[in-house]
Amino acid sequence: MKQLAVFISGSGSNLQALIDAIRAGELEARIVVVVSNRANAYGLVRAEKAHLPTLYFPLKAYREAGQSREAYDADLAEMTLAYQPDLVVLAGWMHVLSPAFLGRFPGRVLNLHPALPGQFAGTHAIQRAYEAFQRGEIDQTGVMVHWVIPEVDAGPVVATATVPLQAGDSLADLEARVHATEHRLLVEAIRSVDPVEK
Numbered sequence: 001m002k003q004l005a006v007f008i009s010g011s012g013s014n015l016q017a018l019i020d021a022i023r024a025g026e027l028e029a030r031i032v033v034v035v036s037n038r039a040n041a042y043g044l045v046r047a048e049k050a051h052l053p054t055l056y057f058p059l060k061a062y063r064e065a066g067q068s069r070e071a072y073d074a075d076l077a078e079m080t081l082a083y084q085p086d087l088v089v090l091a092g093w094m095h096v097l098s099p100a101f102l103g104r105f106p107g108r109v110l111n112l113h114p115a116l117p118g119q120f121a122g123t124h125a126i127q128r129a130y131e132a133f134q135r136g137e138i139d140q141t142g143v144m145v146h147w148v149i150p151e152v153d154a155g156p157v158v159a160t161a162t163v164p165l166q167a168g169d170s171l172a173d174l175e176a177r178v179h180a181t182e183h184r185l186l187v188e189a190i191r192s193v194d195p196v197e198k
Helices: 013-023 042-049 060-064 069-081 125-134 171-192
Strands: 002-008 029-036 054-056 087-090 109-113 140-147 157-164
Touching: 002 013, 013 029, 013 042, 013 171, 029 042, 029 069, 042 054, 060 069, 087 171, 109 171, 125 140, 125 171, 140 171, 157 171
Parallel strands: 002 029, 002 087, 029 054, 087 109
Antiparallel strands: 109 140, 140 157
16 A cells, blocks of 8 residues: 655645545555645645644745755655655645755655646646647647656656647636546556655
C-alpha cells in the first residue's frame, strides 16, 4: 500500500478525489499527511473531515527572517520525511520545490498540471489555454501527471489526458472539464507508478 504525502495550496479538490478513491477501494494507498503552505486552504478542512494528519508550513516566516527558499525547502523535507511517505503528490501546490527538497525524495515527487506536456507551464494554465483557443491557436488542452524536477512542469511524464475545447465554452466550462479530468488522471497515475526505494 502506497503511503502518500499530499501537498496542497487551495481548495483541495484533487485531495478529495484521492480520499474518495481510497475509500471506494479504487486506489490502494494511505494518505499519511496533508501539507499546505496556506492557512486558509480549504484542502485542510477536507483533510480534517477525513481525519488525516495535516501540516501547515508557510514560507512567509522564512522570508521575514531573511532565510533562503532552500532553507524552507530543506526544513519542509525534514518534516515530510517524518511521515515516511512513498510518494509526495503535489496536488495544487503553488510553490516550485528546489533541489533542497527534491534531493531528499529522488524519483518520488509527482505533480499534477492542468496542461499537456510542453504547453502552458506555470500558473494560470487553464486560462491561458482558453485564451489560445479563442485566438484559434489550439483545439484541445489537457492534464498531465509528471515526475518533478527543478524546472517547472517539465519532468518525465507519467500520464496525460486530453480535454477538448468547444465553441461556446466559458472559462468556467473549461475549468470544470479540466478539473474532472485531473481527478481521474491523478488516481490513475498514482496507481500506475512504483516509487523508488526509500
